[in-house]
Amino acid sequence: MIxxxxxxxxxLIAFSLFLYAVSPWARxxxxxFRGTSATDRRPGFxxxxxxxxxxxxxxxxxxxxxxxGQAFGIVGGLAYATYYLSFLVAGIVIFRxxxxxxxxxxxxxxxxxxxxxxxxxFSLLIAIRLFNEVWSNTSVIGLYFGEPGGLAYYAxxxxxxxxxxxxxxxxxxxxxxxxxxxxxxxxxxLLAVLIFHVIPAVGSVETFLTSGTWKMSTGVNxxxxxxxxxxxxxxxxxxxxxxxxxxxxxxxxxxxIASAVLGVLCITLFSFAGIYAGLMGLxxxxxxxxxRTFGVVMALAVNLIMVTSxxxxxxxxxxxxxKLGAADLGNDGAPSVARGRWIMTLTALLGSLPxxxxxxIISATTVSGTMVIGLAPVFLLWWLPVPRISFHLSxxxxxGAGLVLVLGVLPQGWLLTDGKYADLLAINLYGTLACFxxxxxxxxxxxxxxxxxxxxxxxxxxRQRA
Numbered sequence: 001m002i003x004x005x006x007x008x009x010x011x012l013i014a015f016s017l018f019l020y021a022v023s024p025w026a027r028x029x030x031x032x033f034r035g036t037s038a039t040d041r042r043p044g045f046x047x048x049x050x051x052x053x054x055x056x057x058x059x060x061x062x063x064x065x066x067x068x069g070q071a072f073g074i075v076g077g078l079a080y081a082t083y084y085l086s087f088l089v090a091g092i093v094i095f096r097x098x099x100x101x102x103x104x105x106x107x108x109x110x111x112x113x114x115x116x117x118x119x120x121x122f123s124l125l126i127a128i129r130l131f132n133e134v135w136s137n138t139s140v141i142g143l144y145f146g147e148p149g150g151l152a153y154y155a156x157x158x159x160x161x162x163x164x165x166x167x168x169x170x171x172x173x174x175x176x177x178x179x180x181x182x183x184x185x186x187x188x189x190l191l192a193v194l195i196f197h198v199i200p201a202v203g204s205v206e207t208f209l210t211s212g213t214w215k216m217s218t219g220v221n222x223x224x225x226x227x228x229x230x231x232x233x234x235x236x237x238x239x240x241x242x243x244x245x246x247x248x249x250x251x252x253x254x255x256x257i258a259s260a261v262l263g264v265l266c267i268t269l270f271s272f273a274g275i276y277a278g279l280m281g282l283x284x285x286x287x288x289x290x291x292r293t294f295g296v297v298m299a300l301a302v303n304l305i306m307v308t309s310x311x312x313x314x315x316x317x318x319x320x321x322x323k324l325g326a327a328d329l330g331n332d333g334a335p336s337v338a339r340g341r342w343i344m345t346l347t348a349l350l351g352s353l354p355x356x357x358x359x360x361i362i363s364a365t366t367v368s369g370t371m372v373i374g375l376a377p378v379f380l381l382w383w384l385p386v387p388r389i390s391f392h393l394s395x396x397x398x399x400g401a402g403l404v405l406v407l408g409v410l411p412q413g414w415l416l417t418d419g420k421y422a423d424l425l426a427i428n429l430y431g432t433l434a435c436f437x438x439x440x441x442x443x444x445x446x447x448x449x450x451x452x453x454x455x456x457x458x459x460x461x462x463r464q465r466a
Contacts, residue, residue, distance in 0.1 A: 004296050005152075008144060008303050012156065015307055016163035022182065023167040023175035032172030032337045033323050035246050042247045043177055048255040051180035051316075052087065053262045054187055055239050058133070059140035059310035065267045066286035068219070069274025073212020075219030077271025082226035083233065083369075084263030090234035091256025093379050094244035098252075101382065106241050107328040109382065114391040121395060123329055126238050129368060130324070133239070133317040134161070134351025137310040142355075143285060144303050157355060164311050165348045168318040169341050173242070176315045183312045187266075190305045195269055197294050198276040211275050217419020225425040228432050229369040232376035232398070236368070238320035239313065273302075321347040370405050370424065373431050374398025377439035386443040393438035401431030 002010075026032035035043055043051065061080070068076030103109040110118045138157045139148070146152030167175055199205055214220060234240050244252055274286040282289040291302035322340030330339070374394040404410055405427045415422045416429070 004299055005145065007296070007300055009156075011300060011304055012141070012160060012307055013163070015304065016160070016167075016311070019179045019182070019311065020163070020167040020170065023171045023179060026171045026174050026337060029327075029334050029337055031174045032340055033319075033327050033335055035173035035177045035243075035319075037174070044247070045251050045255055045258075047177055047181055048243060048247050048251065049258045049262070050184040051177045052240065052243055052255060052259040053266070054180050054184035054309065054312040055176070055243075055316040056084070056087075056237075056259070056263060056313070057187065057266055057309050058313045059137045059306045061267065062270045062305065062309055063140050063285065063287055065271040066274035066277070066290070068222070069211075069271030070278040070282075070286040071274075072219035073275055073278065074209055074268075074271070075212035075214055075223070077268050077275065079219045079223035079226055080271065081264045081267040082223055083230060084267060085227075085260055086230045086234035086240070087256045087260035087263060089230050089380075090240055090244060091253050091260070093235075093382065094241065094256075095249055095253040097382055098245065098249050105245050105328065106235065106238075110391075113382075114378075114388045118388070118391045118395075119329075121392075122236075123324060125372065126236055126324065127321070129236050130238065130317050130321045130347060131351040131354075132368060133313060134348065135354040137313050137317075138352065139355055140306055141310050143288065144306060154355075157352065160307070160310070161314070161348055161352060164314045165318060165344060168315045168344055172322060172337070172340060173246075173319040176312075176319045179315060180312050183308045187305060187308050190301050190308070191266060191269060193301050194273060194290075194298070194305070197298055198272050198290065201294075202276060202279060207279070208272050208275050211279070215419070216417035216422070216425075221417055221419060221421035221425045225369075225421060225428050228425075228428045229373065231380055231432075232373045233369050235375045235379045236372040238324060239316040242320050242323060317351070318344040318347055368402070370428055370431065371399050371402025373401060373428060374435045376432060377436045381439070384443060386439065387446055390439045390442045393442070394435040397435045397438055398431060401427050401434075404431075 024031070024038070027038075030036045030040060031038060065077055065080045068080050070076075072079070097103045097109060101109065103112070107119055107123070110122055138161050141160045142148065142153040142157040145156035167179065171178070199208070202208065212219060244256070246252075247255070273290045277286040277290050280293070282293070287302055287306070291299040322343045323335075325343040326337075326340040327335035330336070374397050377394050378391055405423060408423070410423050410427055414426055414430070416426050
């Protein structure tokens with residue numbers, strides 16, 4: 001009988017090779033960068049919904065959901081699930097940007113309204129985000145094969161990254177969408193298997209739903225911080241926003257709304273694994289410990305959940321990086337598929353380097369989520385004709401708020417609550433208010449000056465006529 005570790009290796013390699021086999025070859029820029037079929041058909045509702053949900057159910061997301069469920073009960077699970085309301089915000093904003101503003105992409109909007117300097121800053125921000133997605137997801141895969149820093153850990157990360165890169169190079173965004181449909185279906189089956197194991201082991205669903213305490217210090221801080229971040233967080237993630245421009249407008253809006261519902265539901269249910277771990281007194285990474293509690297079959301099922309969610313996110317990351325470098329920042333002509341493939345390869349290499357520093361997985365969400373709060377007024381008030389300086393004032397204020405969080409320099413007297421994530425909540429609240437204020441002040445000042453100029457010029461004319 002083969003060992004669990006051997007079975008995990010077979011599963012990882014076989015599943016990755018299967019995804020390579022079903023991925024289509026992209027021979028045109030439309031297929032590679034916009035996800036159309038070979039006959040130029042755009043993704044439909046179910047394909048787009050599946051792609052949105054599974055590419056946002058990161059390996060790090062399900063890991064975080066389980067760990068937060070373990071720490072705070074259902075409160076922790078719902079706190080993390082709140083981030084998936086980002087689909088609602090992004091879907092409505094992108095729909096209106098396309099139908100009322102006529103914008104073809106996020107970059108098209110920023111270039112039109114705020115100029116090339118805003119595009120460069122925004123592109124740098126999302127490039128960091130894309131590199132972040134590589135290490136924070138592949139590191140989760142490594143944890144199922146060995147301790148961080150060990151040979152087995154790095155070997156699993158390397159094999160997974162190379163195999164995912166292989167089918168991404170083959171078809172670009174089209175490969176990502178085709179495999180996402182398969183991955184989402186498999187994820188739902190595996191999630192159901194997990195849920196039908198943990199619920200009977202505890203006794204009832206009610207035990208899970210009543211776990212935790214609704215206090216600021218036991219998860220509510222994070223939940224409220226997430227509610228603030230959903231108004232900016234989705235716009236720095238090209239994995240989501242790129243998909244907002246590839247299908248028909250109303251199809252896209254319906255897909256984003258459905259994705260919000262499905263995303264919240266899936267993450268909340270997966271947090272049940274962490275709640276079970278907390279109830280059973282299990283220590284360490286919740287998902288890993290729970291999977292081993294139920295034997296080899298469940299361990300392999302959870303491992304495949306992680307491979308599925310990680311692959312769907314990493315292949316989407318490669319596709320978005322290719323689009324950013326070859327299309328969004330490229331020449332005005334047709335983007336080069338060859339250049340896109342080189343950018344994918346570079347992203348895989350550079351995005352893996354942070355693993356040498358052993359960064360915390362949760363930081364990939366909370367810190368970057370704070371640094372981008374300056375994008376909230378830019379996109380929520382996209383229709384407002386503000387001066388270009390408004391973008392920079394809001395953008396840099398958000399970066400400053402993120403640095404305050406990273407450096408831990410917020411005075412204790414400024415905290416609004418106590419317990420874990422109290423600083424995250426306070427900084428996001430203060431920072432969001434400051435970003436909106438600084439975004440709108442130049443607009444208000446310009447209108448005031450324009451109004452006074454009209455009065456100053458107009459009054460003497462009226463007196464002359466009198």
